[in-house]
Amino acid sequence: MTEQTFNYDVLIVGAGNAACSAAHAAIDKKATVGILEKASKGNRGGNSALTGHMRFVFNGFDDVRPLVKNMPDADLHELLERMPHRTEAEHWDEIMHVTNNQSDQEMLQVHVTESRNTVHWLASKGHDWVPAGGFKMPSDNILLMNGGGYGLQQRNFTLLEKAGATFHYETSAVDLVQDQKGRVIGVKTLTPQGFATFYAKAIVLACGSFESNPEMRARYLGAGWDMVRLRGVPFNTGEGLQMAMNIGAMPHGSWSTCHASPQDINLAPYKIPIGYSTKASKARYMYPYSLMVNSNGERFIDEAYDLRGRTYAAMGRAILTQPGGIAFQILDAKARKMDIYPMNYDDATTEKADTLEKLAAALDINAPNLVRTVREFNAAIQPGTFNADRHKLDGKHTAGLAINKSNYSLSIEEGPFEGFPVRCGMTFCYGGLKIDPKNGQVQHVAGRPIPGLYAAGEMAGGLWVGNYASGSGMMAGATFGRVAGTGAAIAAIGS
Ligand SMILES: Cc1cc2nc3c(=O)[nH]c(=O)nc-3n(C[C@H](O)[C@H](O)[C@H](O)COP(=O)(O)OP(=O)(O)OC[C@H]3O[C@@H](n4cnc5c(N)ncnc54)[C@H](O)[C@@H]3O)c2cc1C
Structure with a gap:
């Protein structure tokens, strides 16, 4: 032929x-x-x-x-x-x-x-x-x-x-x-x-x-x-x-x-266009308002060093370098009441618990370290007004931590606490x-x-x-x- x-x-x-x-x-x-x-x-x-x-x-x-x-x-x-x-x-x-x-x-x-x-x-x-x-x-x-x-x-x-x-x-x-x-x-x-x-x-x-x-x-x-x-x-x-x-x-x-960002731990190996809806997106972009820790219960990056749209593409790499290549976004009940979650968090992989110790156990995070990290973070938050504006940094920061958080510092104190396990998702090179x-x-x-x-x-x-x-x-x-x-x-x- x-x-x-x-x-x-x-x-x-x-x-x-x-x-x-x-x-x-x-x-x-x-x-x-x-x-x-x-x-x-x-x-x-x-x-x-x-x-x-x-x-x-x-x-x-x-x-x-x-x-x-x-x-x-x-x-x-x-x-x-x-x-x-x-x-x-x-x-x-x-x-x-x-x-x-x-x-x-x-x-x-x-x-x-x-x-x-x-x-x-x-x-x-x-x-x-x-x-x-x-x-x-x-x-x-x-x-x-x-x-x-x-x-x-x-x-x-x-x-x-x-x-x-x-x-x-x-x-x-x-x-x-x-x-x-x-x-x-x-x-x-x-x-x-x-x-x-x-x-x-x-x-x-x-x-x-x-x-x-x-x-x-x-x-x-x-x-x-x-x-x-x-x-x-x-x-x-x-x-x-x-x-x-x-x-x-x-x-x-x-x-x-490359461009790689925080994604749900259960991100599928790849996606195809057929049947795709942005509502089903596995992007997990609440991290600027959260405390992000690794499985040792330790923070590893300033979660809000800039606006979300200018940090998310670099966050994947930071997560990949953590033990097991995973991290956890920790938030407390306050954030839920503020209604600042994107709608695609409705089907996020998550654990919820009344105490940080129970949350750590459910997510397999080192519990004493997580409790200490949260306590030190809460104590380091400086006066100012939290404002989850996506287009403007609020300047609500911490001071005195090995890794400070520059913006959107929301204390983690009110149960139930939520933790979202995330992994690095590859976007493009x-x-x-x-x-x-x-x-x-x-x-x-x-x-x-x-x-x-x-x-x-x-x-x-x-x-x-x-x-x-x-x-x-x-x-x-x-x-x-x-x-x-x-x-x-x-x-x-x-x-
Ligand atoms: C989930 C997700 C969300 C994103 N959201 C945004 C967003 O909101 N805004 C934004 O700006 N960017 C976003 N991006 C990035 C954006 O998708 C890319 O920057 C953009 O699509 C690149 O366009 P492209 O045409 O170069 O590549 P593509 O759209 O990937 O097209 C490349 C095409 O080439 C075909 N192809 C590959 N190899 C061959 C071959 N050997 N022969 C023939 N055909 C081949 C592929 O099948 C594909 O159809 C997102 C990416 C992902 C994965």
Whole structure:
């Protein structure tokens, strides 16, 4: 049997948010577009289908009005009181702050200045946003994509199919095809029926990072990372990165750090988009208001050194380094009365007890140490008012402890006490390929662009180092997907 071949102007590998944005942009330029997706049609969407929000620049009402349908102006003004703006300067500063000034500044410039344009462009395609539901939703932004990432991706598929893009499911990219001049002209794939080669004038790699590959996790992130459970899809096993590096693509950004956050101890090994609901999320993001201890009953990190959206992506690593790779979020009855639990804590794995000793026994924590840790913590809390505002630190801190808590210090004294066992859940890796941020073209180790090859989303490295700000992955995927799709289409068929 002869091997099947296909031809497109622009071929996109992956069908997540970055890929779909690249496809929209290439179609805007009138390119023919083929999309290769490893997952089945039912499980299409990538990690992008499991998300909630994007973090973008807005200067006030006029910037968010075009994004939100069916909401009276007065209600939108009220929503904005929670967070009136995120200016370019504020957004730049927070990313530089969380990455310890290590974010690639050329990438960041595009990310920051194009985020607002990109969400407006997505709205022009048919996407919309809805208000984030305060404390009940685990989001730090005031808006969520309508239907979350799942809704965004379902709309993307419908819109792109209507616009003429062809999707090829259960089609795994395994190799890049080059001509004699080194130009990338195709992708070799493996399907359930065998090998097929797809040719194109330009190729966009948007097939995620290596978070689902235990061998690569151990190789790049270090000991212990091979055994972590995934928050997302099992499909992002790093072939895109490997294929590109095999032909000389330059690795870029932080390959030894990743996004990993506190998750329920019973987090499943991975998630698939089908049937997923953010209400069933296993994220356990009450830690800034809790006392977080390991099984020795000892604290190991300042639970609230910054806003939750700027710490959660680094908390997974801190938990992984504890005995057994687990930790416990301890809260007392006061927190319950305040009604500050996100709704996904309703099905959290938990133990409740009238005394700390009984709680420790139920959770297998060293009881005398836990009692001492709590006593010392309570005694160290300084005057001030606790305020669980997600967008503002309250400054309610401790003093004199080996590890102080900088904000949201709520004493643990009133039974029943609750303890939530958590583990590290892997989200995605920060290391990727070096791209030209202006057109998404992948750079060769020799310092020149690789003709015909573009990359976006998790595959484009450089923005995140050691930490991250919530909602940024989807925003970067959309922004650089659009950039790469435009760059690839121009290379393929001219401007
Ligand atoms: C549970 C969860 C919640 C999250 N919440 C948020 C949030 O609210 N906001 C936010 O900004 N970020 C969030 N993130 C991070 C976000 O999902 C990623 O940053 C973003 O989805 C990356 O987009 P992408 O298009 O690069 O990758 P993906 O959406 O993962 O898409 C990659 C696609 O490539 C396919 N693929 C992989 N290998 C191959 C191959 N060899 N051949 C063909 N196809 C292949 C995969 O099947 C997949 O469909 C969350 C992640 C998880 C797991």
